[in-house]
Amino acid sequence: MQTDELLKLLPSHVGRNPIRDDDGKIVAYCSDDRDGGDIGWLYLHNDGNGWVASYGVQGEYVCMNPDDDDPPYNNAVAYGDTPNEALRCLYDWCVENGFVCGDDTALEKKH
Numbered sequence: 001m002q003t004d005e006l007l008k009l010l011p012s013h014v015g016r017n018p019i020r021d022d023d024g025k026i027v028a029y030c031s032d033d034r035d036g037g038d039i040g041w042l043y044l045h046n047d048g049n050g051w052v053a054s055y056g057v058q059g060e061y062v063c064m065n066p067d068d069d070d071p072p073y074n075n076a077v078a079y080g081d082t083p084n085e086a087l088r089c090l091y092d093w094c095v096e097n098g099f100v101c102g103d104d105t106a107l108e109k110k111h
Contacts, residue, residue: 006087007044014055014076014099015039016064036063040076044083053078053086064097 001009015029016038029039040056055062055076062076074097078089095102 001084001088001091003084003087006084006091009100010042010087010091010094011099013039013041014062014094014097016062016066034066036066036073036075037061044087051080051083051086053080053083053090055090 013029015031017030017032018026019028019030021027031038037056037060040054040060040062042053042055043057044051044053046052052058064074064076066073076090076093076097078086078093080086080089091100094100
């Protein structure tokens with residue numbers, strides 16, 4: 001997928017505490033008091049070493065498993081040598097965590 005396609009397909013923000021309507025569609029996210037980011041907006045930047053695509057900023061990435069005592073943590077951050085590579089890896093994270101479907105023909109946002 002091209003970079004502009006990925007930017008259109010990725011959710012503008014994600015969170016680990018979805019609020020769903022009667023049909024199961026995510027309509028909002030709520031905050032909690034656990035460690036790590038609970039809601040984050042999409043960021044894409046060059047950190048001087050490569051490209052970073054994330055939900056949240058460094059140190060406050062959305063973390064889906066903040067209560068686990070040992071890494072690896074399931075943080076919403078991906079790295080790449082190009083913007084496309086970082087976005088593609090973040091897209092894969094979104095598929096794995098149920099924020100977008102992985103069917104490249106239907107690619108439907110879940111919120």
